[in-house]
Amino acid sequence: MQQIFNFVIRNKTFLLFLLLFSIALALTIQSHSYHRSKFINSANFLTGGVYGTMNSVDQYFDLKTTNAILSEENRQLREQLFNLKGTKDSSYIDSSYSKGHYKITIADLYKNSYSSTNNILTINKGKNDSIKQDFGVMTSNGIIGIIDNTSKNYATVLSILNVKSQINAKIKSTNHIGSLTWDGKSPVYVQLEDVSQFAPIKVGDTIETGGESSIFPKGIGIGTITSFETDISGDTYKIQVKLFNDMTNIGTVYILENLDRAEIQSLENKANE
């Protein structure tokens, strides 16, 4: 017994180092292997407060660009509105929102991140604004990511620039679907994988959300094809997609809540049983 005590006292520095290092390593592995990092995340009172103060200063330097983005969006919406009026009598159906009803919440991005391989963003809406896990997040240009953790007033977003992210997407001109992933290299390009070899693909085609998951509605723009190659297996394409969004400069985001989500999920669960 005496010897054990002596051993512990003699090596106390090394043992403490080993303990702390193992805790850190466990947290790291947990954040890599599970979809959600539960304990250490930036959706809390302390980090939210600091990022909030920073954001309120930061916003002033960006007012001009924000204005330009808003007026561009206004123009787009107005264009859609006028086009809609013109086609009301014909059998035109707006396919983008036909699947379900979506509730939209506006939020400010408090922390942007694009330089690591596991990018996670922080926004200033949380449980108090009835934001929950797995809501979609987008800007006027295209999708940003999916809500990951939420606290009372803040939430973290799993960015599409995260090697863990996988989002259902399709080619606009045809209906061939694939899954959108990121290889961790450039914040401008993402990859669309598992697209069937039979799909006719051209450089410059638009990629949009597929609407297969209940997170995003069908038809939100993602980016354009810049190049493509056949996968090693030979049956699928791997496509490089240039994002519409400038992921390095995001101010205001929209959070999408699918009001029919519970219904869709219960239906799918029933089919799986």
Add this chain to the structure above:
Amino acid sequence: MNSVAGINMARFVLLLLLQVVICNHIDFLGYINPYIYIIFIFLFPVREDRLVLLFVSFLLGLTIDMFSDSGGVHAAAAVSLAYARPILLKSAFGMLYEHQSIKFSSTDIGSLMTYISLGTIIHHTILFSLEIFNISNILLILKKTLFSSIFTIILSVLIIILFSRNRK
């Protein structure tokens, strides 16, 4: 004694805020960020208990992790740096360390550079290996380690020289 603790606490908070508010968002050339919070570990008093240093470094790393949503990578790297510090001090300062009479504000630049460079490279290697966590991306790890280390070393040395009081 009390003033030493006060200075270190102020340094802890200041470097933490500087790191998360400014340095995490520099993204020079898209991915290069300096990690200057390790200055705290470099400048921690030599005579103080090593257990305290280990524990405080862990806390510092974990707080940075919380702000940057990175699991526990900063905590692991900071604890390793804190544990390796005596070896670094011995190899950089030699006899001065053995006599426990190092004053960081009045050592010569060469030794200081060696000390900080070695420490930064150890810290960044562990940091990026754990962050990317994929041995097939070893080139990306080395690239990030190299460029971020250069950035961190330059900034750290500048900050230490700038804020040391009695350097001629």
